Amino acid sequence: MGDGTGPVDLTGQDSIWVCTCMQSEMWPYCDGAHHSFGGAGPEEVKLDPQKTYKICQCYRTKTRPFCDGTHLK
């Protein structure tokens, strides 16, 4: 869950399921909360497993699920 800190690195994944209902306790990842919330389901984001990605933990990025540097402002 985001706590206002900077991003975490993610590598070796070919896709992730990203929360779109903003109820997940594991944001930006889907934790199934949309089932009880009645919100939209997750969005699959394809990744290159050879690359390392900066995953946002602060909720404020405009390029979900990736860090866009907003946590520094």
Ligand code: FES
């Ligand atoms: S961690 Fe959210 S914008 Fe960087």
